[in-house]
Amino acid sequence: MAAKHLGATLFNVRQLRKRSLKSVADQAGISPAYLQKLERGEVKSPSPHILLALSEALDVPYDQLMELAGYLVPRSKSQDSTQPGVDVLAQALNSEELTEDELAALARFLAWYREDQQRQRSRGAGGA
Secondary structure, three states, rough: HHHHHHHHHHHHHHHHHOOOOHHHHHOOOHHHHHHHHHHHHOOOOOOOHHHHHHHHHHHHHHHHHHOOOOOOOOHHHHHOOOOOHHHHHHHHHHOOOHHHHHHHHHHHHHHHHHHHHHHHHHHHHHHO
């Protein structure tokens, strides 16, 4: 199950960043075919060095990708206590209870919201 959530996350983040499969794969030093297998949940245990490269290519925290891949990630007390509302949201969004369709819908909404905010800022700057 972890591979599917990792894959859905990689796919959704890549889509949100408007990046092609090839551009992310090239930056991470892997083949586009391997990235596609990761996104489909076909790789059960991606290596930590691949996850590190993908975290840098997609600007996603490495520890989140490690957790999604099923690795144990130690947390310090300072990590547990900072921004509790954000942590709750992150846990909810990374929960195994969300389906791939729900994750995709959230990604589409966030992309729409960001574009809408950009349009509003553009209108505000042009009207001033």
